[in-house]
Amino acid sequence: MNDIVPPPSPSTALLDAFLGRRAALLRYFAARIGEADAQDIVQEIYLRVVSARGNAEVLHPGGYLYRLGNNILLDRLRQDRARVRRDSDWHEVHHHASVGGEEVSDTVPQDEALIARDQLQRMRLALADLPQAVQTSFRLHKIDGLTHAQVAERMGVSRSLIEKHMMSALRHLSQRLDR
Numbered sequence: 001m002n003d004i005v006p007p008p009s010p011s012t013a014l015l016d017a018f019l020g021r022r023a024a025l026l027r028y029f030a031a032r033i034g035e036a037d038a039q040d041i042v043q044e045i046y047l048r049v050v051s052a053r054g055n056a057e058v059l060h061p062g063g064y065l066y067r068l069g070n071n072i073l074l075d076r077l078r079q080d081r082a083r084v085r086r087d088s089d090w091h092e093v094h095h096h097a098s099v100g101g102e103e104v105s106d107t108v109p110q111d112e113a114l115i116a117r118d119q120l121q122r123m124r125l126a127l128a129d130l131p132q133a134v135q136t137s138f139r140l141h142k143i144d145g146l147t148h149a150q151v152a153e154r155m156g157v158s159r160s161l162i163e164k165h166m167m168s169a170l171r172h173l174s175q176r177l178d179r
Helices: 010-033 035-051 063-096 109-129 130-144 147-153 159-177
Strands: 098-099 100-104
Touching: 010 063, 035 063, 063 109, 109 130, 109 159, 130 147, 130 159, 147 159
Parallel strands: none
Antiparallel strands: 098 100
16 A cells, blocks of 8 residues: 655645634734624635635745735725725715805705704694694695695685685794794
């Protein structure tokens, strides 16, 4: 019998080097980018090592593994930068415009959105205090955009009654919302 063991292939030697340095690689990258991202980098190193064809012998496997990890890290940073730039450009194009030399945005600041939401809720509560016919008149005219005549026709009442409903609703809202 022949007891000669063939020398390990470069990919096996590299895999052994990886397995021996896995914890050190993890610490190295965790110190730079955090534990979760370091886990991803080390996993990517492993995948590249096991998928290597083994055609070329690596003279310094430790240095090679750190270089491989740094290259993966740089690739991810470039991808992240490109993604941020792309998203920023998209947002700039789709959410900002120049009107008469002034920059305008279609996004509402959060504090203004909260105030508007609060005012809308207060208006809904105030409208709920009114008789149903007054609520309907107000909604059809102010929200749906119908004229007083169109509201009167739809509700089957006189235009004068719709005007009275509107005055009543506006007076009630003014009193309730100004508190």
